[in-house]
Amino acid sequence: MGSLEKVIDADACVGCGGCSVATGGAIPITLTPYGTYLPELDGVAPEVEEVGALACPFADTTPDEDELGAALYPQADSDPRIGRFTGLYVARIEDDETVVGSSSGGLTTWIVAQWLRDGVIDGVIHAGPGDDLLFMYVVSTTADELYGRRKSRYHAVEFSQAVSQIRGDGKKYAFVGVPCMVKSVRHICQGDEVLAGQIVRTVGLVCGHMKSAAYGESMAWQLGVSPTEVETVDFRVKNPGMLSRQYSFGALGPGGWKTAQTASLVGGNWGHAVFQLGACNYCDDIFAEGADVAVGDAWLPRFEGDWRGTNVIVTRRTDVDEMFAAGSTNGELWVESVSADAVAHTQAGNFRHRRQGLAVRLHDDDSAGRWRPRKRVEASVDGPDRRRIELIRRRRELSHVSHDLFLEAKRAGDLSRYLTRVRPYLDRLDRLGKPSLLSRVTLRLQREFWRSMAWLRERTRHVRHREIQGK
Ligand SMILES: Cc1cc2nc3c(=O)[nH]c(=O)nc-3n(C[C@H](O)[C@H](O)[C@H](O)COP(=O)(O)OP(=O)(O)OC[C@H]3O[C@@H](n4cnc5c(N)ncnc54)[C@H](O)[C@@H]3O)c2cc1C
Numbered sequence: 001m002g003s004l005e006k007v008i009d010a011d012a013c014v015g016c017g018g019c020s021v022a023t024g025g026a027i028p029i030t031l032t033p034y035g036t037y038l039p040e041l042d043g044v045a046p047e048v049e050e051v052g053a054l055a056c057p058f059a060d061t062t063p064d065e066d067e068l069g070a071a072l073y074p075q076a077d078s079d080p081r082i083g084r085f086t087g088l089y090v091a092r093i094e095d096d097e098t099v100v101g102s103s104s105g106g107l108t109t110w111i112v113a114q115w116l117r118d119g120v121i122d123g124v125i126h127a128g129p130g131d132d133l134l135f136m137y138v139v140s141t142t143a144d145e146l147y148g149r150r151k152s153r154y155h156a157v158e159f160s161q162a163v164s165q166i167r168g169d170g171k172k173y174a175f176v177g178v179p180c181m182v183k184s185v186r187h188i189c190q191g192d193e194v195l196a197g198q199i200v201r202t203v204g205l206v207c208g209h210m211k212s213a214a215y216g217e218s219m220a221w222q223l224g225v226s227p228t229e230v231e232t233v234d235f236r237v238k239n240p241g242m243l244s245r246q247y248s249f250g251a252l253g254p255g256g257w258k259t260a261q262t263a264s265l266v267g268g269n270w271g272h273a274v275f276q277l278g279a280c281n282y283c284d285d286i287f288a289e290g291a292d293v294a295v296g297d298a299w300l301p302r303f304e305g306d307w308r309g310t311n312v313i314v315t316r317r318t319d320v321d322e323m324f325a326a327g328s329t330n331g332e333l334w335v336e337s338v339s340a341d342a343v344a345h346t347q348a349g350n351f352r353h354r355r356q357g358l359a360v361r362l363h364d365d366d367s368a369g370r371w372r373p374r375k376r377v378e379a380s381v382d383g384p385d386r387r388r389i390e391l392i393r394r395r396r397e398l399s400h401v402s403h404d405l406f407l408e409a410k411r412a413g414d415l416s417r418y419l420t421r422v423r424p425y426l427d428r429l430d431r432l433g434k435p436s437l438l439s440r441v442t443l444r445l446q447r448e449f450w451r452s453m454a455w456l457r458e459r460t461r462h463v464r465h466r467e468i469q470g471k
């Protein structure tokens, strides 16, 4: 079996499009009925497949994140959880009206907009609204386009068309993507001098897992907007006065926008991992270790109290650290340096899924004699208790079956076929994952405390603002 065939056969292909770019389009990428992307290997010569594999984030023929980080950022400090780093921060843009249009603290857009303004790049390759699909990789060349295409797209996207479109146009670009996509772009650039000279900056989005297109469709349908009617969705609608994690989901259909709190919808609990891509079962890169800067949500009680959202950021270039210092001095940014522990704690659930969880999944694959990608985590069931192991296995099962259940419902034009059949899987996971009463109470008290502090800070800022205006 060829290297890519193994990846696809093991359901470890994330559908990034890297193998297509690396082979000049000889490996086409197709959209599956599940709303995921897959390369089409029929008729592809074995030697061409192996060229494609040199771009693949899950092929055993490519360097892992440790090797990538060491080659790209040899001078930077290193942490086994975070990868290489020159700076660790929590941050938010100061403009309250603008930050509402971003998923979190707005730093991703701020960073690429700074590079565009300073002439470091001519454009940004990132995910925006699509023509036939809800979302796709697009190229933005103005600040207006960048600001018009903000927010997280929890939706399968592939970059082969966008990257092929800019290849050889003589311009410089930043690439924005989840860790595996950044890794694939790094691999491509190693074998492609033209693209290496063009993709001069990378921004990684901290990643828990990627969803198929069914995620947005299933949530919209629950709001009464069917898959044939949905025009677009917003996965991160902010709710003033609430916790930042209590964001809403919005869907635009013939009757206008409809919204509901994400957690109130079936599948809205990120820990359920419905419609998760199979590749994410094999991922151990949380902080995009091959990216110049990684940006995520500061999921800590201290920052969740502020509904505007707060980014956690890992930098790997000192010029980005200098950009932050300048942004803080001129009042555009609120930035605070934090420890590696604090950065890792923002992704506590993510680490459980990608370290302990990955070890169990690898063990299960090895026991069943299935091929699986080489990982930095050892296969093992030592460590987690039996209940936790069961939770890891049941989550994998749910991710897998959710794709089929929704496709059947979609074909039948009947959402209830999905909702009723997925319910027992969700209930079982909830029972297994229920935290103790003590930890629930402690977390709630912490969140309430920090919400009050955020409210006080905002009041003080308004009073000061009024005083300055009154002078
Ligand atoms: C699939 C996925 C899973 C994630 N999981 C986590 C997680 O577990 N923990 C965590 O802390 N953060 C996670 N994030 C990151 C988080 O949702 C925010 O995107 C991040 O905090 C940046 O917020 P911001 O306000 O700085 O970005 P904004 O200013 O809103 O800008 C977002 C930028 O990212 C681009 N973008 C959005 N989605 C994609 C995509 N799929 N592919 C390429 N470009 C994209 C947009 O085009 C825009 O340029 C995830 C993001 C994605 C896409």
Ligand code: SF4
Pocket (backbone or CB within 6 Å): 004, 007, 008, 012, 013, 014, 015, 016, 017, 018, 019, 020, 038, 039, 052, 055, 056, 057, 058, 059, 184
């Ligand atoms: S993960 Fe990307 S590079 Fe690997 S086979 Fe899938 S589409 Fe190709």
Ligand code: SF4
Pocket (backbone or CB within 6 Å): 014, 178, 179, 180, 181, 207, 208, 209, 210, 277, 279, 280, 281, 283, 284, 285
């Ligand atoms: S979890 Fe890993 S494999 Fe899945 S989309 Fe995120 S970075 Fe890629």
